[in-house]
Amino acid sequence: MARKRYSDEDVLKLLREIELKLADGDDVRTACRSVGVSDATYYNWRRRFGGMGKSQLSELRGLEKENARLKKIVAELELDKLILKESEPPKAEGLTTSQLRQAVIHTRQKLATSERRTCQVIGLARSSMQYRAVQKIDDELRLAMIRLAKSFGRYGYRKVAELLRIEGWRVNHKKIERLWGEEGLQQPQRHKKKRRLYHEDSSIIRLRPTHSDHVWSVDFVHDKLSNGRSYKMLTVLDEYTRQALAVEVRTRMGSEDVLEVLYGLFLRHGKPEFVRRENGPEFASAATREWLEKVGVKPIRIYPGSPWENGYNERFNGTRRREVLNAEWFTTTKQAQVIINCWLKEYNHTRPHQALGMRPPVPETLIRNGP
Template identity: 40%
Template sequence: MNQPRSSQRYQSEPPDDEPALLKQILDLVRRHPRFGYRRIGRMIQADGWKVNLKRIYRLWRREGLKVPRKQKKKRALGTGANACHLRRAERKNHVWCWDFIFDRTETGTTLKWLSVLDEYTRECLVLKVDRHITSEDVINVLAELFKTHGVPEHIRSDNGSEFVAQAIREWLKQIGVETLYIEPASPWENGYAESFHSRVRDEFMNCEIFENLRSARKQTDSWKEFYNEVRPHSSLGYLTPRQFSQQCISSSRTPSAFQRYTADTQLLS
C-alpha cells in the first residue's frame, strides 16, 4: 500500500455502555460537586454497574473533572487527655460526640443545628435544627437516643455552655455516661465532630437555601438520611455509615439509672 507504519493508528471504539456510564458520572458530579472519582465510582458500583475505578478515573480525566483543592493550615495535635486521637472509639456505642453548627434562613434568621455522631461507625444519630437549643432540649434529645440506640460509655464535646451545664453533667453522671471535655480553644481534639460538620457545611448548607425553619427541618432530615444510607464513607472502606453500623457488634447498654429515669418520665407524662 506504500503507507509507512508510523502513519497508521488504531482507532479504538468505545464500549456500547460508555455513553450511559458517562451520563451517570456527570449526573452524580452535578448533584455532588465535592465528591471525587473514588466516591463517585463506589456510588456507581452500588447502583449495579460492573465497572472498576480505573475506568471511572479514565473517563474522569477525559472529561476534565476534578474537585478544587482546599489549602488548609496544619496545626499540631493537642495534648488534652480527652482528645479523639488519644481516647479512640473501639466499638459501636463506645464514644459519641456532639457539637453545634450555625447557618441562616433566606431572610437572615439564625438557625442552630445539634449533631450527635457515633465516632466508630460515623453514623449521624441526630441532626436537629431549631432557632434555639437549650440544655434542657439537649437532655431530651439524648434521652430519646438512649431509648433507641442504648446508652454509650462516653460522650465527647467542647466546653460550650449547653454541654457543661450543671443539669447535663449531673444527669449524665447519674446514668453512667462519662463526659470527655476537650481542652478549651482546641476544636481539633473533637475531630470527628469537626470533620462531620465540614461535610455538613460543604455538601449541604452551602448547596441549599433555607426559606424558613420548617423547610430547614425537612431538608435536614433528607440530607441526614442520604448521609447515613447512600453516601459512601472513605474511612469505612466506602461503605455507608448505616451499612458499617449493621456489621458492628454494639456495646450499648441500658443502666438501671436510665431505666428509672424513663419510668419516672412516663409517670409524669
C-alpha cells in the same frame, strides 16, 4: 587463496626469526620470503611491534582496549547530547507520556538512533513507548457517571465510582477519574495531611473509639435563615460507625434542649460509654453533667480552642455545610429540618465513607434485612 591472519604472538615470533636471519647476513627480501611474508608486511610489523616483548605486548593490548572503551564512551555522550538537543525539551516536570513519545519519534527520525538508546536518554520506558491503547466505547458509563454527578452534586469521582460499582459497573476509580476530567467535572483539591497531636508524655490527646456506642460526639453549628435570623443545629455522631444519629434544628437551644435530644437518642440507640463535648454553656452546665452521671455516661471535655480534638464531628459538620448549607437557602427552621433530615438519610444509608472502605455508615441492605 585466503589471506592468512597472524596473531600478535605469531607476529613477534616471525619478527624475531627475520631479525636473526638479518643478523646472519641475509637481506630483507630474502629473510622475509623465508618466513612467508612480504617486506612491506615486515616494515609494518616492525613499526608497530619493534622491540617489544611479551609483557609489553600485553600492556599494548590493554591500552588499545581502554582506548576503544573511552572512544565508545565519548561517542555515546556525544550521541546523548544530540538526542537531548533534538528532543527539546527532555523529560521535565509536567511532561506527559504522549509528549515524551512524540519526542522519541522525532529524535529517531532526525538522528536514526535506536529506540532503546533514545528512550533511555529522554527518560521514557520502552513499554510506555510501545504501548498501544485499546479504544473502548464508554458512552453508557459516561452517561451513568454524569447522572450520578448531577444527583449528588457534591460528591467527588471516588464516591461516584463506588456508587457505579454498587449499580453493577466493573470499574476502578482511576478510569472514573479520567472520564471525570474529560467531561470537565470539578477535580478535588489536594490538602496536606496534618500530623496527630500528642501530649508531652507522647500519649494521644483524643480517646479513640473501639466499638459501636463507645464514644458519641456532640457539637453545635450556627447558620442564618434567608431573613438574616440565626439558628442553631445540634449534631450527634457515633465516632466508631460514623453514623449521624441526629441533627436537631432550633432557633434557640439550651442545656435542657440538649438533654431532651440525648434522652430520645438513648432510648432509640442505647447509651454510649462516653460523650465527647465542647466547652459551651449548653454542655458545661451543672444540670447536663449531673444527668449524664446519673445515667452512667462519662463526659469527655475537649481543651478550649482545640476543635480538632472533636475531629469526627467537625468533619461531619464540614461535609454537611458543603453539601447542604452552602447549597440550600432556608426561610424557616422547619424547612431546614426537613431538608437536613433527607440529607441525613442519604449520608447514613447511601453516601460512601472513605474511612469505612467506601461503605456507608448504615447500608440500606442491613436495615431492610434487620429485625
